[in-house]
Amino acid sequence: MSADSMRVRRSFSRVWPVALLAGPGLAWAQVSPPAGEAAAPAAESSASAGSADEPVASSPSAPYLRTQIGMVLETRPTYLGSPNRETKLRPVLGLQYGRFRLSSSRASLVESSGGGGQLSGASVDLSPRGPWSLNAALRIDHGRGAGDDPLLAGLPEVRQTVRGRVSARYAITPSWSAGASLSTDLLGRKGGTLGALDVGWSTMLTPAWRWTLGGGLGLADATYMRSYHGISPEVAAATSRTAYVPGAGMHGVGVSTGLTWNVSPAWRLGATGAFGRLTGPAVDSPLTQARNNWSVSVGAVWVKDWRD
Template identity: 30%
Template sequence: MHKRTTAAAASVIATLAAALATPASAQTPSPLAEWQYTAGIPLEKLMQPSLPTWRIRVGPAASFRPLYDGSDRHHMVAGPSIDIRYRDLFFLSTGEGIGMNVLSGPNWRVSLGAAYDLGRRARDDSSRLGGMDNINPAPAVKLAGEYVISKSFPLVLRADVRRYFGGSNGWVADLGAYMPMPGSSQKFVWFAGPGVTFADSRYMNSWFGVTPNEAARSGHPAYRAGAGVKSFGFGVSATWIINKHWLASGDAAIQQLVGDAVHSPITQRATGTVLDMTVTYQF
C-alpha cells in the first residue's frame, strides 16, 4: 500500500511540476517568498528527467501588494507573466530573471542570473516619503541554489543571494523551503512553505534608514538601520490545470518585518501581504 501511495503521489507531482507559479514581477521588495517565483522547477526535472528542449509559458498577471516594504497602502500591479526555459540550461522569467544553471544534478541546481529592482520613489507616498531620497532602479546579480530531498519526500530547500548595483547598492539573502501539500491532484496542486530574508547595512539603510539630511526635509527622526534579519514570511502557491495548454495560478504570502526594519520611522505596518493571479498559455 505504501509503495502504491508513493507512486501515485509521484505521478501527481510529475504531472503538475511543470505548472509553475510565475508572478508578475520579482523586481521590487514584496512579501512573496523567493521560492514562489520558481515553485516547481526543481521537481519538474526530478519527476520528468526527459524535459522538452523548450518550455514556454506566457500570459497576463496581476498583483495586489504594498507600495513598498513597511507601507500600509497597497496597489495593483499588472503585466505579462513570461517563463521561457531551454533544456536544463537557460531561463528567461519575469520571476527568476535571466540566467543559466551553472551546476545541476537530478535533484538540485545552482543558477546565476540577472534581475532588476524598480526601486522606490518619494512621490509614491508623499505623506510618508516626502523629503526622502529616491531609491533608483538598479540591476542585480543573483546566485541561487535548490535541492529536493527525494521523490517520496519532495521537500525543496532553497537559498539565494543578490547584489544590487545602484539603488540600495546592497546585499540580500534568502533561505526558504516548500513542498506539495495534501489535496494536490491531477488538476490542482499547491505548495506552501516558510522563508527568511537577510540584508546588509547598505540595503537596510536605503529602505529603512533616515539620513540627517532626509530627517531635516521629511520631519522623520534620523535613523540608522543595521545588517541582520529583515523579515520572516510564509507563502502559498496554487495552480489549476485547465487543459494541456492553459494554466491558472494564484499566490498568497505574508511577511513580518523584524529588527531594525520594524523599528524604522518609515515603517507604517510591520506585516505585509500580497495576492497574485496569473493565467498562462503553455506551448
Template identity: 30%
Template sequence: MRQIVFCLAVVGSAVLISMPACANDEDPTLIGIGLRVRPAYEGANSNRGELYPVLRVYRGPLFARTTQGKLEGGARFSPMRGLSVGGQLAYEGGRLADESAFLKARGNPTVDEGLSIGAHVEYDTKVGAAPLTALARYRKHIDSDRGAQADVRVTLGFLDKAGFTAAAFGQLTVADRKEMRGYFGVSPSVAASSGLPAYEPDAGPRFLSGGVQGGYQLSKGFLLIGSAEVHRLVGDAASSPLVQRKSNGYVGIGIAYNL
C-alpha cells in the first residue's frame, strides 16, 4: 500500500508540474526522495528505515506536498491574502505487526495503512522577517475501522542565509474514540491470546510533536534536505499496553530538485 501511494504521489506531482504555474504560486517547487528512520509503530521500542517522497508542488488551486507532516494532495483557494482553505487526500500510516517483534510475539493484529479525506485552513504571515505558518487540519480515515483526527501545526522559519534554510515546528494531534481504539486499543479477544490487558482508550489528545526541518542549496537545481522530530504520546494513547515508549524520534535526509 505504501509503495503504491508513494508512486501515485510522484506521478500526480509530475502531472501538476507539467501544468503552467500561476503568478501567485510563490513557493518553489520541489520533487525528490529521502531516507528516514521512524518507529515501527507509534509507541514502539524499535525503529525501521524507509524511503519517502519529498514533494512541494503548487499549481493554481491544486497541490501535493510532504512539508506539513503528511503526504497529501488536494485543492484549495485563497479568500484573502495569506489565508488558504481547502480539502485534501492524505496517506495514513498503519501498525504493521511484521515490523515489530513485540507485536508479532503477542499476536497483535495489523492496523492497515490507508487514506484519509479532510479539510484544512492555513495562514501564512511573518513575525518580523521570519515566515510563520499556522495550519488547522481535519482528517477522516476512509477505512470504516479507523476514525478521525485533527491537527494544529505551527512552523516558524529562523534561518535563511548562505544557502541554508531552517524552520522549527510544533504540532498537536487529537483523535476520536474509533481512531484511538483502532490503533491503541486491545480487545478482550486479543487480550486473551496476547497476555496484554484489555484496553479501551477514549477520544482526546494523541500526541505532541516538535522538531526542525531545513535544507542546503547544493546547486541551482538541487537541494539537500533534512528533518528531526520527536513525537510524545499523551492522554489515553500514552497509557496503552501496546506502548513501549511514550517518546519516539523521526530523522530523515533527502535530496530534491528545485524547479
C-alpha cells in the first residue's frame, strides 16, 4: 500500500461514522423527483428510478475508497402537477467505501463499484450473496415552499425532514430485474410514506456504453397526498381556493431511460430522460395543472479510486 493511500484510508476511517450521520445533507432532492432519478411522479415512489439507476446485484470486492465529483444540468417541473419548469446546474457528489456510500440526489451519474447507480443520501448495501440486492438509506427531503411556484402562493410549506428508505431488487436475468421500495418521513413532519414497484433492463452496448430502461408505479399514503396535493378547508377559506382532502392511493406511473459513456477510467458522461403521469387522488387536486411531467438531465463525473 502506498503512503498516500494509507493516509487516505486512516483519515476516512476517522470521519466515516460522522459522515454517515451527516450524509443526508448531501441530498438536495426535493419531493418532486430530480431528473434521471425518477420516472414515476413521486419522490421515492419513482419505480423506474430503481430499475435504471440502482445495482441489480451486489458483487463482493475488497473495500476501497471511491470519490466522484461532477455537475449535471437538468430541467424538470417546479412541482409535480405544475406546468411551470425549472432548469438548473447542480452538483454530483459521491463517496463509497465498501458497502457504505454517500451521494447527492443526482445519483444516476454516481456509480457504485458494481456499476449500478447509488441511492441518494447515506446508504448501506445489505445484499446477501445471490440475485437479491438490499439497501437502506437516509436522506434530507427539503419539502416544498410557497415560493417554489406561483401556483403554491398562500399554501403552507411542507417542512424539511429526514427520510428513511429500504429497497430490494431481484435479478431475474443478467439484464432484467424487478424491485420494490418504501420511503417514510422519520421526523413526523407530514412528509408521509411512499412506495414503489418497478421493473428494469440494463445492457452494455459496448465496453464503454451502458443503456438502461425502466418503468413502474408509485403509491402514497394519505399524509403525503394531503401535504403535497391537498388543500385543507381552513387554507381554502383563507385563500379563496377549493378545499381538497385526498386519501391514500396510487400516485403515478412512469418510464425512464439512461445512457452512460465511460470516456476514460477517470471520466464518465451521462444523460437520462424520464416521463411520468400522475394517477389516483393526485389527479383531482386543484394544484394539478399538468398531469404529465418529464425531466431530462445531462452531466459529467470525475472518478478516483483509492486502492491498496
